Amino acid sequence: RKEVEQDPGPFNVPEGATVAFNCTYSNSASQSFFWYRQDCRKEPKLLMSVYSSGNEDGRFTAQLNRASQYISLLIRDSKLSDSATYLCVVNLGSQGGKLIFGQGTELSVKP
Amino acid sequence: SAVISQKPSRDICQRGTSLTIQCQVDSQVTMMFWYRQQPGQSLTLIATANQGSEATYESGFVIDKFPISRPNLTFSTLTVSNMSPEDSSIYLCSVVTGTRSYNEQFFGPGTRLTVL
Numbered sequence: 001r002k003e004v005e006q007d008p009g010p011f012n013v014p015e016g017a018t019v020a021f022n023c024t025y026s027n028s029a030s031q032s033f034f035w036y037r038q039d040c041r042k043e044p045k046l047l048m049s050v051y052s053s054g055n056e057d058g059r060f061t062a063q064l065n066r067a068s069q070y071i072s073l074l075i076r077d078s079k080l081s082d083s084a085t086y087l088c089v090v091n092l093g094s095q096g097g098k099l100i101f102g103q104g105t106e107l108s109v110k111p
Numbered sequence: 112s113a114v115i116s117q118k119p120s121r122d123i124c125q126r127g128t129s130l131t132i133q134c135q136v137d138s139q140v141t142m143m144f145w146y147r148q149q150p151g152q153s154l155t156l157i158a159t160a161n162q163g164s165e166a167t168y169e170s171g172f173v174i175d176k177f178p179i180s181r182p183n184l185t186f187s188t189l190t191v192s193n194m195s196p197e198d199s200s201i202y203l204c205s206v207v208t209g210t211r212s213y214n215e216q217f218f219g220p221g222t223r224l225t226v227l
Contacts, residue, residue: 032214034215041223042220042221043203043218043219043220043221044154044203044218045218046215046216046217049215087153087154091214093214098144098156098159098169099144099154099156099205099216101153101154101155102153103152103153104153
């Protein structure tokens with residue numbers, strides 16, 4: 001079993017749609033959780049940290065369920081510019097800054 | 112967040128040669144890391160670059176193949192030694208700035224390496 005698993009993609013949605021990404025992690029000792037966005041041939045960019053109480057940033061909402069070891073990202077009113085690969089990332093904390101990356105889910109927003 | 116630069120941005124190298132990649136940050140950072148992203152794959156941590164001491168390598172990565180230096184809090188190098196085509200990847204450095212307790216990491220632009 002992979003340490004971080006994401007929905008297989010790609011997701012093809014029309015502009016304005018709401019899209020949800022799901023992610024599960026296997027190590028219950030994981031301490032920090034993130035969503036990164038990676039555009040084609042670019043480095044990953046931090047989209048959101050995911051807090052235990054859930055958090056929202058504009059059209060983006062992240063949720064964490066520690067009991068189920070589950071993380072989600074919701075994008076509302078999707079824009080063409082949201083097209084990218086979304087990476088679910090977990091930090092074990094106890095090993096310093098080691099990040100474990102999911103395989104990524106590709107999102108394509110069409111006009 | 113810190114401004115991170117990497118040199119070179121890309122290179123094409125011959126089998127058996129070595130390449131040193133530089134990572135420069137515009138401010139002092141607490142932690143620096145080196146990752147590899149193979150074609151079509153996600154990122155894998157190679158090692159933690161420790162300032163003034165030997166790097167800490169992840170399983171599957173060894174110092175002889177990927178020697179790392181970190182002489183100060185703003186600079187690190189990764190060398191890919193005795194390269195083979197399987198080393199063709201994007202190599203990225205990342206940093207933790209230490210300004211937030213959540214240990215958010217920020218990535219450099221990457222070095223795209225092709226080994227012939």
